[in-house]
Amino acid sequence: MTRTKQPWFVAAVVVAVLTHLVIGYFYLASGLMAPLWSVSLLVVWWLALAYAVVRLVRRRSYLVLLVPVVAAATWFVVMGLGGAVLGWTA
Secondary structure, three states: OOOOOOHHHHHHHHHHHHHHHHHHHHHHHHHHOOOHHHHHHHHHHHHHHHHHHHHHHHOOOHHHHHHHHHHHHHHHHHHHHHHHHOOOOO
């Protein structure tokens, strides 16, 4: 039995990967506002989510589209709480 590529799944993977890369830029640029230790933790989290993308692609799951959403939500929550609670400023 041969596997045919599903064009919708391929499109979903391309959208998820490109969006995850764009969000990665924000993770790295957050060093302008956040201390190094928090940026380091954010980058480790982003890499873990990139690993999740690879795993979901191998399973051919459309849940791959949720990974960039989780990455963006995490970044906004961490930056918001860091600014409000820990006093991070630009």
